[in-house]
Amino acid sequence: EPEVTQTPSHQVTQMGQEVILRCVPISNHLYFYWYRQILGQKVEFLVSFYNNEISEKSEIFDDQFSVERPDGSNFTLKIRSTKLEDSAMYFCASRETGGSNQPQHFGDGTRLSIL
């Protein structure tokens, strides 16, 4: 069964450094998302992306965050200047069509640790 793949599985970065998290969505999917999960807390929405632009973003997704689909397969999340509180699991998700009530499929996440 096709799946969303994320790399790396674990990223350790010094505070203030830039980090890029990578995702390869399912190939025929058109809608892409990033979520994060701080240890022990609920999964929180960050941003949705369609047709090469952001559809919606949460309050968490401030100017330090950006997303990009640089080619036909990758979908990236960049954090420009990382903070300690950015430490979390980051999940990428994708969805096939624009029809309502289609499920989002999640990758296994990247654990980001900021030192």
Place this chain on the structure above:
Amino acid sequence: GENVEQHPSTLSVQEGDSAVIKCTYSDSASNYFPWYKQELGKGPQLIIDIRSNVGEKKDQRIAVTLNKTAKHFSLHITETQPEDSAVYFCAASKGTSYDKVIFGPGTSLSVIP
């Protein structure tokens, strides 16, 4: 915005017993309710979903019910097995083209052999 509550936060059952997880949501515009299972070190995996025009849905040992009037929905797992042990998240969405999924805080289910 939408808020999804979930309880219990932890649940232990004997193998073979049933497990029930209950959720409430706040936004009456939500019309799609997926349930995700998250195993250790993995991302959330969709196990079942229900839409607002349906009151109940069943898939083998898993069933979900939805009460739109009360804004309640529940997950029922029957004949639990040790491999059912995981964190379960309920979620809600308005179901528009790009709409986000709002997750509940999760229930850690332990099935004791």
